[in-house]
Amino acid sequence: MTDLLDIPLDEGLDFWTPHAEEARWQYEEIFDQGCYDGIRLRPDALVLDVGANIGLFTYFLKRDHPAARVRAFEPMPAPARALRRNVARHGLRDVVVEECALGGEDQDEVLFHYYPLAPGNSTRYPADKELQIAVLSRLGTEEHVRSHYVGEPVRVPVRRLSSFLPAGERVDLVKVDVEGAELDVLRGVDPGQWASIDRLVLEVQDLDGRLAEVDALLRARGFEVAARPSPLIPEEIRTFVVHATRPDRARRG
Secondary structure (H helix, E strand, O other), X not given: OOOOEEEXXXXXXXXXEOOHHHXXXXXXXXXXXXXXXXXXXXXXXXXXXXXXXXXXXXXXXXXXXOXXXXXXXXXXXXXXXXXXXXXXXXXXXXXXXXXXEEOOOOEEEEEEEEOOOOHHHOEOOHHHHHHHHHHHHOOOOHXXXXXXXXXXXXXXXXXXXXXXXXXXXXXXXXXXXXXXXXXHHHOOOOHHHHHHEOEEXXXXXXXXXXXXXXXXXXXXXXXXXXXXXXXXXXXXXXXXXXXXXXXXXXXXX
């Protein structure tokens, strides 16, 4: 079992993590660079954090919306253990942790690749990492960069998002950061359920037209869509933060 590290991220803010450097990078992306700034929610919002990792987005959300209800999905065992510890450490109430991945169909024992030196990059689709490896290798040696993408096989359950959308209840936000499986997650929503979702924010790497496909899918379901480059990630890696909002609900909060 991978040991977890207990590290400071800011004054008075300690987090459990399987990898200290990555946790500090994620903290900067969310809290300093404002990756998720500008999201307005009602006080008791229902939020699905898909790809929760160690819980930094959940903490960010609960800091400003302490009464929000969060369902946090993290399939990788070590980050999931850190997530549970961080939820308990910071007294985050109404947070339910689901140790599964989300996808287009229910499956058991699906092969994922867990990267001990880059846990947040762990993925079902390791071939997607080749562009990232090539770009980052310009900043150092390819051997060093590739060492961060040596995966350990992990088999996890995959469930459809539709299983976690409560009937008759408004879902204020679905946040998706799933390393190449964004369209899988979206295809796991039944057609009649889309009207219950107010907004989404997704990290999307634009490989093989993926950004345009995500944009078209969300617009077809009534969302206005805006994409901006993801902070801290080199432009050549083509990674974007996509905000999708319903124009009739965006102003209500």
